[in-house]
Amino acid sequence: MSTRVRASLFQGPEMSGDVACNLDAIEHAATRSAEAGSAVLVTPEMSATGYDIGDLVHERAESSDGPIFLAVSEIARRVGVAVVYGYPERAGGRVYNSVQVVDASGTSIARYRKTHLFGDLDRGRFLPGEELVVQFELGGIVCGLLTCYDVEFPETVRAHADAGTQWLVVPTGLMVPFDIVATHIVPARAYESQVFVTYVNRCGRERDLQYCGSTCAIAPDGTELGRAGRGEATLTVDIDPAALDSSRAINTHLDDRRRDLYTPRTG
């Protein structure tokens, strides 16, 4: 039986510093999330390390059970909220643009490696993940993970919807001038595939990038549950599975596909 889940979406910090600074920001956000009654805190892409930080990405890369994980796990356990965070993951000689979900007991419950790499910013530093659909559960709701550019491809959200995902959690690092992704693409994804989407962006500047902010939560019927501006902000939203059921009863897109007519998608 699924129930309503409250989520805090942290668009920050405005100034990305060293790992200790970023972990401090995550800790403060987690504490505020608990005070707001949230079950989960979602933070942006590469929230633990910074994103457009050049060679520091590789210096700060670590395994999924490394010091960053241990620190976030301790934060989650102590304040009693699940935490979604981003970091560069080292696995063997490879580095991925990864997201990890730690539950309120401090246990890792999901790990996702970005599958659609964006431009030189990603391709110069990361290998792509090879597993598209990674899911976890919060309060009985089936959640899924995508990262930034991934969600610009309707196929990714379709794959999640077909696998039973009800709520897509999307840490991102969207920069100017691509605001259309936050304002139009994300609502389209929620509506066309009938899922909740929480899209949690960075803000401020890093080197040459100005991030868009515009973190948002969209219900399956297209309703905007919350939207941040450009600067540091935290949104608190309730994800209600009853709203999913009532939207899917009206918006029957998943059932109305003409899959017999779509070109078979071969590599």
Add this chain to the structure above:
Amino acid sequence: MSTRVRASLFQGPEMSGDVACNLDAIEHAATRSAEAGSAVLVTPEMSATGYDIGDLVHERAESSDGPIFLAVSEIARRVGVAVVYGYPERAGGRVYNSVQVVDASGTSIARYRKTHLFGDLDRGRFLPGEELVVQFELGGIVCGLLTCYDVEFPETVRAHADAGTQWLVVPTGLMVPFDIVATHIVPARAYESQVFVTYVNRCGRERDLQYCGSTCAIAPDGTELGRAGRGEATLTVDIDPAALDSSRAINTHLDDRRRDLYTPRTG
């Protein structure tokens, strides 16, 4: 060699009447289109007959070379603009929700039968088309046809982009409360699949339906080239193939798909 093509998008008439009234409205719109220097006039779904008109749909249904075609052909030839119009098409014992394109010489150059039927409004009256990608050419630009609900499915626009469509022409009959389709889904389609989309809606009321208006033209980079309000209106927009090339150089979504990861789509 493709060149810039000017299009007039006619959101009307406000009061849908009998076929003669609707053909009069198309004729007036065609004349104004020619005066504006447009090469093509696009009109809404079922523009020749009315859409939510109950059993009249079947009474007014005719073959693709019937009296409605002959009248539109004569208008197109006389004013010297191509015309895209919608009508119920009778073929054998079957009726389809169809769109036809007549060039400026009065010749039929494309016919499309709506493949994704919407609710009882369509399913109670029409059979679905079985050909998804129908194309034609205007000024060297590869154009494609979709109707209303079709465009809510990202797979349809992907199929067009993969088949070389550069400009999707979409007559529609979008009603309240589904404004999100005009305001968010259509721009998302243009951007994610890197095509121009002209979405031409009905306005006013028919029986229980209040149409949304909000006819729009969206460039591949997401730029809104024009948008109508709720009432009768004509937009004049220029579709520039150079803007397609420059957008696709930056927005590389079509190339960046991870088709190796998407579930094969079998019936």
